Amino acid sequence: MSEAEDFARLMRALKERGGLSYGVLARRLHTSTSTLHRYCSGDALPVEFAVVDRFARACGASAAEAVDLHRAWLLADARRRAGAARPQPVPRPAPEPEPAVTAEPPAAPEPEPVPAVAVEAEQEQEPAVAVEAAVVVGPAAVAGPQARPSRYRRRAAVVAAAGLAAGAVAVALLAVTGPDPGAPSAGPGPGGGAGTRGPSGSAPAGQTPPEAGAAPPESGTGSAMGSAPPPAPEGGSATASAPSSASPPVPNPGRAPAAPLKAAVRSHVWAAGCDHAYLTERGPGSVPPPPVEADAPAWASAQRAVHAGSQIVEVTLHGTGGGAVVLEGLEVRVGARRTPPAWNVYQMSQGCGGGLTPAAFAVNLDAPRPLARPVAGNDAGSRQPAPAFPMRVSAAEPVVLRVEAATTGCDCDWSLDLRWTSPSGSGTLRIDDGGRPLRTSAASGRPVYGYALEQGRWAR
Structure with missing residues (x-):
């Protein structure tokens, strides 16, 4: 199956x-x-x-x-x-038929040689013929079935000699002047075009040296144009860029191992699928009707709305490797606390409920040092045990974490740090809103609006 x-x-x-x-x-x-x-x-x-x-x-x-x-x-x-990512077979092009070879007609007798002055005058009068002769000087003209008259061969020889002379002059100038000192190199700098560094390791003129202790850019995050391979060390071969078995690559001690986890974060989870409130500065006449839960992120972004009073975050975790990963604990970080804005509160429902209250981690953002405390749930009268660390997660056994954060006195920016351990190492996975901090604001004392379906408008 x-x-x-x-x-x-x-x-x-x-x-x-x-x-x-x-x-x-x-x-x-x-x-x-x-x-x-x-x-x-x-x-x-x-x-x-x-x-x-x-x-x-x-x-x-x-x-x-x-x-x-x-x-x-x-x-x-x-x-x-x-199945969607499986590459499709590329059809091979049909082989081109070989051109038929015909017998070469006998060559015309060689006329008397023409002086150089006459040739130059003839080239000035017929520049198009000279261009045509330059085109047919390559191997394709030699392999062609028909031969050109001697008049064209003489013009081709003159054009080819002029081209060789121009190339020799360019090579001579390059050897005398040397490379341009201001031209960018193809070194391993950012974007594949950074300037070279001097013997002391300082950055060239016009560039800012990296900050002390800054980590080097990762190889997997280069620009779309790609970068050239790093230059070979002095005295070494230019093809020694690939690591050999005798000299394995030295790991960077300052870089944490990549987390063998993949997290899917839902930051707009409504209680019982319908109960939630948002805070926005817009008036009730310019706010559209409440959306369904699946459309809440787009609705809140268009209204520049903030979670009012509480926020439920659901994180689905599964392993990306073959082994299991142990989740050690969850830490709450509050990045900023501001005075709650004096905006309007819009309830997404006039009241709903269900017999299911999932077990979750409760966070009080007003505490000086917020903690994620496990809370038991209720499923139609039967008690659900509170979640507890450590937890085991793998590719075949996902884990869903539910965090309910609440505040009554601040407009808070916050995030979660999930500590993990695996056979390959240990580290911390940051959980936020797509690279930005989660935001929840208190809403007590603000005007509260509900949507009246019979009237088709927001009302208090």
Whole structure:
């Protein structure tokens, strides 16, 4: 059974147990009935996990069933990506037919030699013929089936001699003057065109030397134009750029090992899939209706909105190597604290709820030193144990971390540091909002608006 069929089997089992029709589930998932039917029959696969998560909640899946469904979706999605990345065979061009060789006609008798002055005058009168003669001087003209008259051969000889003389003059000038000292070299500098360094290691004029202790640029992040290989050491061969078995490359002691983890971060997770609030300076007349959870990042970016009061961040982790990785702990870093802006609060729902409260790590951003504290969850009356470190994660066993941060007194920039250990080493994985810090602001005392569906507008 393939990964996609296994995922579809789990979806059908949850749907049959939940007793909901395709139409009811499609409305709850904000998708069409035909699309949902294709998911359950194995003809299609959801592009994002948000659809799978809402499906599991709507069908009342337990925590273990949700994890199994998530694992099956990850494996099926990885198989789909691998199939899309497989290179297609390149058709070979058909061999060109060889030109037919005809018998060469007898050469015309050589006329009397023409003086050089007459040749030069003839070239001035017919420049187009001289260009044509220069074109046919190459090997293609020699291998052609027909020979040129002697008049063309004499003009070709004159043009070829002029070209050789010009090349000899250029080589002589280059040998006398030497290379241009201001020309950039093809050394291993940034962008493949940095200037050369002097014997003392200083940067050439017009360039700023790197800061002390700065790490060298990684080889995998070069410019799109590429860079030339580094120059050979003095006295060495120009082909000694590849490391040999006798002299292995020396590792950089200041560079941490690459994390054998891949993290997918969702920073706009709503409680129960519908309950959330945003803070924005725009008035209710210029704010569009609330979106669904899947469209929340684009909606919040267009409104320049900030998470109001609390924020839920969900991190899906899976290993990228063959071995397992141990997650040691989670640390909270608050980069900045500002006074909360006096903006309006917009509720995404007038009230919703469900029987599932996932276990998570709770973070109080107002604390002097915030900590990620594990909190137990509730699934329709049954208690879910609180998450606890250490955790084990691999390519076949993903882990989902849920962090709920709250504040009542600051506009905070924050991020998470996940400590990990593997057989190849240990390190820290930064979790943020696509390279930028996460941002959550207090919203107490601000005007609160809800969207009235019957009136089609925001109202207090």
